Amino acid sequence: MKIKPTPRLGMETPEADASGRPKGWTTNDAAVIEIANLSRRFGSKLALNDVSLRVPRGKVFGLVGENGAGKTTLIKHLLGTLKAESGSVRLFGLDPVTDPPGVLSRLGYLSENRDLPAWMRVDELLRYTQAFYPKWDVRYAEELRQQFALDPQARIKQLSRGELARAGLLVALAYRPELLLLDEPSSGLDPVVRRDILETIIRTVADEGRTVFFSSHLLEEVERVSDEVAMLHEGKLLWCGPLDTIKAAHHRLTLRFDTPQARPPVIPGALSINGAGQEWTVICNGARQELNAIVAKLGARIVEEHTPSLNDIFVAVIPKL
Amino acid sequence: MNTPAAAIAWEIWRKNRLVLALVTALLPISFLLRAILWPEAVQLFEAFAVVATAVILFWVFSFTEIDERGRHSGFPARMFVLPVRTVKLVSYPVLYGTLSILLFYFAWVGALSVQWNLNLPRQTILCEAVLPAAIMVSIQAGVWALHRFNWTRMVALTAGATLAGCFIAFSLEGEAWVSRKQLTMGAFAVLAVAYGVALVAVERDRRGNWLKWLERFYQGIFDALPWRRKMFAFPQQAQFWIEWNRRGWFMACVLGIGMAIGLVLLPLSSALYLDSTLTLINFSMLPIMTLWFAGVSGMHLGRSDAWSPEVTLHPITATRPITTGAVVFAKIKVAALVTGLGWIGFALLAYPAMQTVRWYQHFNDDLLQFWSTFPGQHPTLVRWAGNPVVILTALGLTGHGIVEGMCPVLRGQPRKQFWEFALAMTLFGIAILVAGWLYHHQEYMPGFLLLLPWITAAKLTWKWGTAARAFSEAGRSDLYSRKQLSSLLAIWVALTSGVILSAALACVAHSIPVSIILFLAVCVLPGGELAVCASNLAQNRHR
Numbered sequence: 001m002k003i004k005p006t007p008r009l010g011m012e013t014p015e016a017d018a019s020g021r022p023k024g025w026t027t028n029d030a031a032v033i034e035i036a037n038l039s040r041r042f043g044s045k046l047a048l049n050d051v052s053l054r055v056p057r058g059k060v061f062g063l064v065g066e067n068g069a070g071k072t073t074l075i076k077h078l079l080g081t082l083k084a085e086s087g088s089v090r091l092f093g094l095d096p097v098t099d100p101p102g103v104l105s106r107l108g109y110l111s112e113n114r115d116l117p118a119w120m121r122v123d124e125l126l127r128y129t130q131a132f133y134p135k136w137d138v139r140y141a142e143e144l145r146q147q148f149a150l151d152p153q154a155r156i157k158q159l160s161r162g163e164l165a166r167a168g169l170l171v172a173l174a175y176r177p178e179l180l181l182l183d184e185p186s187s188g189l190d191p192v193v194r195r196d197i198l199e200t201i202i203r204t205v206a207d208e209g210r211t212v213f214f215s216s217h218l219l220e221e222v223e224r225v226s227d228e229v230a231m232l233h234e235g236k237l238l239w240c241g242p243l244d245t246i247k248a249a250h251h252r253l254t255l256r257f258d259t260p261q262a263r264p265p266v267i268p269g270a271l272s273i274n275g276a277g278q279e280w281t282v283i284c285n286g287a288r289q290e291l292n293a294i295v296a297k298l299g300a301r302i303v304e305e306h307t308p309s310l311n312d313i314f315v316a317v318i319p320k321l
Numbered sequence: 322m323n324t325p326a327a328a329i330a331w332e333i334w335r336k337n338r339l340v341l342a343l344v345t346a347l348l349p350i351s352f353l354l355r356a357i358l359w360p361e362a363v364q365l366f367e368a369f370a371v372v373a374t375a376v377i378l379f380w381v382f383s384f385t386e387i388d389e390r391g392r393h394s395g396f397p398a399r400m401f402v403l404p405v406r407t408v409k410l411v412s413y414p415v416l417y418g419t420l421s422i423l424l425f426y427f428a429w430v431g432a433l434s435v436q437w438n439l440n441l442p443r444q445t446i447l448c449e450a451v452l453p454a455a456i457m458v459s460i461q462a463g464v465w466a467l468h469r470f471n472w473t474r475m476v477a478l479t480a481g482a483t484l485a486g487c488f489i490a491f492s493l494e495g496e497a498w499v500s501r502k503q504l505t506m507g508a509f510a511v512l513a514v515a516y517g518v519a520l521v522a523v524e525r526d527r528r529g530n531w532l533k534w535l536e537r538f539y540q541g542i543f544d545a546l547p548w549r550r551k552m553f554a555f556p557q558q559a560q561f562w563i564e565w566n567r568r569g570w571f572m573a574c575v576l577g578i579g580m581a582i583g584l585v586l587l588p589l590s591s592a593l594y595l596d597s598t599l600t601l602i603n604f605s606m607l608p609i610m611t612l613w614f615a616g617v618s619g620m621h622l623g624r625s626d627a628w629s630p631e632v633t634l635h636p637i638t639a640t641r642p643i644t645t646g647a648v649v650f651a652k653i654k655v656a657a658l659v660t661g662l663g664w665i666g667f668a669l670l671a672y673p674a675m676q677t678v679r680w681y682q683h684f685n686d687d688l689l690q691f692w693s694t695f696p697g698q699h700p701t702l703v704r705w706a707g708n709p710v711v712i713l714t715a716l717g718l719t720g721h722g723i724v725e726g727m728c729p730v731l732r733g734q735p736r737k738q739f740w741e742f743a744l745a746m747t748l749f750g751i752a753i754l755v756a757g758w759l760y761h762h763q764e765y766m767p768g769f770l771l772l773l774p775w776i777t778a779a780k781l782t783w784k785w786g787t788a789a790r791a792f793s794e795a796g797r798s799d800l801y802s803r804k805q806l807s808s809l810l811a812i813w814v815a816l817t818s819g820v821i822l823s824a825a826l827a828c829v830a831h832s833i834p835v836s837i838i839l840f841l842a843v844c845v846l847p848g849g850e851l852a853v854c855a856s857n858l859a860q861n862r863h864r
Contacts, residue, residue, distance in 0.1 A: 081639050083863040097863045105642035115636040117626070119567055124549050131552075131559030132641045155543075 030057045032179050032211045033078060038087035040073055040235075047073045049235040050087070055213055055228070060206045062226035062243075063215040064310070066318060069232040071215040072112055075183045078213070079109060091179065105133065108172030112183040112215075114164040118157035122150050122167055126174070133175035141174035147197070161188035166197070173201065180205050182214035186221060194218075199225050219311040229310065231317070238317065243310070250313050251288065254304035255280045255295060265298050267291075272316035283308050283316040325405045329384075329413040337381045344374045344425075348432055355436060361761060362754050367433065369750070374425055379457060382418030383464040395468025396523050407524040411465075415458055415516055422457045426450045448505040452489060455508040455515065459485075462515040466522035470535060556643050560651040563638070565658070568627050572618035572659045576719070577666020579614025581674040583607035584667075588678045588691045598760060601833070604702070608715070612722040612845075618659055619726020622652055632733045634861045645862055646801035649731070649854045656723035660716060701830045708826055714819030721816055721847050728850040733861035773836040781843045788813065791849025800855035809851045816847045 033055035040048040048070045055061045065071050076082040077089050080096030080103065089096060096103040116125060126145070130136040145152065148166035150159075159167060165188045172180060180202075186194050202212050202225045216222050222229060223243065230240040239246055255265070260277040267273065269286035280300075284291065295302055308316070334341065347370040355363050386397035400410055430446060433439060441449075463481065467474035489504075499507075525531040553559040583606050590600040621627040625635035633639075638648060675692050696703045705711060729738045759766055792810060795801055801809065824842035828835050 079640055080863055081634075081636070100862070101642040101644055103642075104640055109636075109640050111636055111640075117563070117635065117637055121548055127549060127552060128559050128563060128637075129641075131554075132556045132643060 031055060032057050032092060033061075033213060034088075034090045034093075035074075035077070036088050038074075038077060038084055038089060040070075040077070040082065040085050046235050048077070051232070051235070051237045052087075053230055053237060053240045055211060057211055058206060058209045059227040060202055060212045060225050061214070062222035062229045063213070063232065064217075064219060064222055064229060064314060065215075065232035067217075068234075070235040071232055072183055073235075074232065075181055075213075075215060078181060079104070079107075106177055107179040107181055108175065108177035109181045110165070110168045110172045110183065110185055112187060114161070114168045114188070116156045116164065116168060116171075118155070120156050121152065122154050122156065122159075123152035125156065125167065125171060126152070129171040129174070136175045140176070141170065144170045144173060162190060162193060165189050166193070169198070169201070173205075176208075176210070178210050180210065180212045180214075182212065184216060185214055186216055186218050194221065219309070219314055223310040231314070233318065246313070247307050247310070250283060250285045250308045251291065252306040252308040252312060253282045253284070253291070253295075253302050255282060255298075255300040256303045257298075257300045265300065267294055267298070271313070279303075283312055325403070325409055326413050329410075330417060333381065333384065333414070333417060340377055341381065344377050347374055348428055351432065352436070359758065359761075361757050363436075365750075365754065365757065371429055374429075375422070375453065378418070378421050378425055379460050382414060382421060382457060383461055384414040384418075385464060385468070393468050393471070394464075396465040396526065401527045407527055408520060411516075411520050411523050415461055415519060418457045418461060419454045419512075422453045423450055426453055444501050444505075448501040448508070451505050451508040451512070455512040456482075456485065458512050458515040458519070462519035462522065465519055465526070467532075468526075469532065470539070473535070556641070557647055557651060560638070560641075560643060560648060561654055564622070564651045564655045568621060569655055569659060570662070572621055572655075572723075573662035573666055575618055575621075576611075576614050576659060576663030577670055579617075580607070580611045580663065580667040581670035583610030584671060584674040585677045586610075588688055591688055591691055602756075611715075611719055615660070615663075615719045615722030616726035618663075619656065619723035619728075620730050621726075622655060622659075622723060623727035623730025632730075632735050632861075633864070634733060634858065639862050644800070644802070645859045646805050646855045649801075649858055650805055652727060652731075652854070653724060653851070656720050656727065659723060660720040663719065664716060701832050705823075705826055705830055708823075710819060711823045711826065714816070714823045717812075717816045717819055718845055718847075721850070724854065725848075725850050728854050728857060731854055731857040731861060733864075770834055770836050773840055777836065777840045777843050780840075781846070784843065784846055784848050788847070788849040788852070791852035795852040795855060798856060798859075800859055801852075806852075813847055813851055820846050 031054045033053070035054070036052050038048055038051045039046070051070075051074065063071050063074065073082065077084060078091060078096065080089075080100050083097050091103045092106055094102045120128065122145070126141060130138075130141075148163075148170055150163060150167055150170065154163075156164070156167065165185065169182075169185065172182075182202075185198055189198060199221065202214070205212050206227070212225075214222075226243050228241060229243045229246060231238045250271075255275075257265075257278045257280070261280065264273040264275070265280060265282075267282055267284060269291075270282050270284040272283045274281050292302070351363065351367050351370055354366055358366075384396065385394045386399070387394045388398060396410075403410070426449065430441065430449070434441065459481065460478065463474060463478050467477060522531060549562065553562065586606045587604060589595070590603040595603060624632065625638060678688050678691050729741050732738065759769055792806070792813075795809075796806055820842050824838050827833065827838045827842075
């Protein structure tokens with residue numbers, strides 16, 4: 001049975017204001033990506049359900065969600081390879097379907113499946129891609145190739161998964177695009193490469209004032225590099241906003257009761273409650289003062305309190321839906 | 322379903338149930354048609370049904386699956402991790418394939434014997450039953466053994482099928498050469514060897530140790546081949562390069578060989594002492610084969626990667642900052658180059674193809690003189706075909722044939738493409754049926770010739786109407802730049818003018834009724850395909 005997600009304090013799905021822009025964002029933020037009420041259906045499955053979000057320039061934007069949540073579908077809409085059934089998608093103020101060259105010349109894309117022609121050599125891939133981008137930086141491309149340890153004569157089909165990801169990343173970065181779209185960039189990369197290369201690159205791109213939009217399952221990674229985060233669940237946007245705000249709106253509390261509790265305590269706004277006997281761990285959202293009052297009323301006291309990690313919040317939220 | 326045998330049988334059925342149901346239905350349909358159609362039409366349908374059923378069964382029981390990177394289609398690799406011995410994994414599909422083809426053969430032989438009062442000798446039936454079974458197992462062995470080498474597999478299977486076809490045809494024709502008993506024993510031997518090859522191939526493939534030497538060999542060749550080291554001057558050049566690579570030469574060869582095959586068929590008219598009408602139909606095999614192979618090349622060109630089962634536009638193209646019109650233009654330029662090279666290939670192959678006239682020698686001893694006497698026997702045809710306008714129009718129509726084949730494939734919707742193809746083939750079949758019927762009922766020909774101009778006019782109206790709509794929509798959609806659209810329009814006008822002029826030249830010769838010439842001319846006139854290509858590709862690019 002599907003339960004319609006209910007908005008919670010501090011993590012509402014952004015509502016549109018009179019101008020059609022989601023509330024809460026300042027208008028002086030130049031938006032690189034603007035999605036309004038985007039829906040998409042594949043047969044009977046609703047892949048995207050009325051998604052609205054806005055990505056400001058110069059930010060690292062992480063998109064999280066479980067498998068089949070609609071992350072890749074959303075990214076394909078940004079690329080224009082999927083056409084919006086309802087709603088609108090704008091990148092740099094342009095529609096990627098009606099003006100593909102206008103949009104695609106300004107973004108770099110790494111696909112989840114590392115779709116590169118297997119028959120090409122790495123060197124041919126670089127030359128081919130270079131032809132489409134006047135801003136291609138030959139020196140930077142060579143630097144990246146050496147950093148990624150890619151043999152220019154190697155055929156794409158002979159590359160390992162990690163090498164494929166690096167080759168894809170190279171051709172997405174070498175023309176210094178204004179927007180970098182990465183679909184599960186860590187997939188296939190070993191932890192060292194992930195941390196040393198990918199995260200460094202993402203931060204570098206953002207520090208240069210460019211924008212990064214990436215989807216990932218690895219919430220620790222998203223938490224380390226993202227400025228803003230959105231979470232998709234069954235095609236619906238659950239949260240969207242600055243990471244710090246989202247984390248600040250959640251609390252991880254350890255409660256101690258005087259007597260053992262046979263059942264988990266009932267706490268309004270609790271996303272997950274785990275434990276047994278006298279000690280229970282609660283992840284919840286809501287105003288901190290209200291929580292104190294509720295805990296006191298239950299006859300318990302807060303013995304420990306942390307800011308939950310993104311992973312804690314994700315794991316707590318998903319089973320509730 | 323608690324045994325591997327049942328599971329494999331269920332899998333084959335589940336994946337192909339619709340097509341297997343269709344194949345099963347063809348037999349009762351042929352009985353039904355016998356009650357309502359004339360015998361020639363029923364025979365034509367039955368010939369089609371038998372060939373189609375055999376091809377479908379060979380296809381279904383080749384039992385393949387595409388690997389996880391979508392590159393090769395071989396024995397399902399996921400089955401290698403099942404706790405089942407290889408001999409069982411291989412034997413079940415081989416057994417089911419053999420039984421199905423035997424069932425198919427006996428069902429059709431039984432039906433045809435009843436329908437046409439045939440009484441085939443037992444030795445003939447045994448021989449003809451074992452042959453398709455041997456072919457089935459050989460195909461399975463070839464498909465599984467060479468699955469990592471698409472080109473090699475295609476060439477090996479095509480060459481094997483051609484050689485086997487020729488060998489069987491000549492064997493069945495000449496009793497003195499090889500007896501039916503020897504042929505039957507030979508087929509049994511081939512079946513056994515093919516089964517052994519399939520077993521060894523799948524077993525060694527399961528251990529990841531199959532044909533490594535061939536892989537190294539090809540790798541050596543590919544490494545020695547020159548590769549692109551120069552920069553591209555502009556995006557369109559890069560796009561042309563990616564479209565041409567890996568298939569340009571292949572398509573040119575397909576086209577050239579296809580046209581040469583058309584030439585090989587021309588002496589049939591003399592070999593079989595065909596009358597003037599059938600001779601004309603036989604001569605039309607050359608343009609038909611040319612357009613057919615051009616269409617096949619176009620279907621190849623329409624896909625991003627013709628060697629992959631993926632039909633959507635490859636992301637490497639879909640995500641490049643290039644207009645959809647420019648991608649189509651790169652493909653059209655490839656089509657033009659393929660046409661030129663295909664014709665050059667045809668010119669080079671023409672002489673060897675003409676020498677195959679010796680194959681027909683046992684039909685008619687005078688055939689050795691067929692080509693030397695051809696200009697004298699058909700002066701009007703030779704004069705017409707030698708006209709520069711006709712030659713240029715033929716070149717243009719070949720290129721347009723590639724575009725026509727490519728146009729529906731660009732949409733990336735195989736189901737829609739299949740139904741369009743099926744509709745076109747049905748209409749073609751109906752035209753053949755009508756022509757066949759008229760040939761046997763010449764008394765209706767004058768009446769038909771009175772009706773034909775109306776059919777021609779309707780077809781012309783429809784064709785020009787769709788072309789006008791296609792160009793006007795292309796202009797509105799902005800998928801093509803103004804310059805690109807003007808170029809396409811110029812090509813369309815030139816081609817249409819060429820067809821009209823060629824038809825006029827044919828009318829002046831007075832060899833064929835004018836109404837037939839006009840009908841044929843309208844059939845080959847270009848429609849709106851050049852303009853529709855971009856909107857079809859846009860549907861694929863922005864799904």
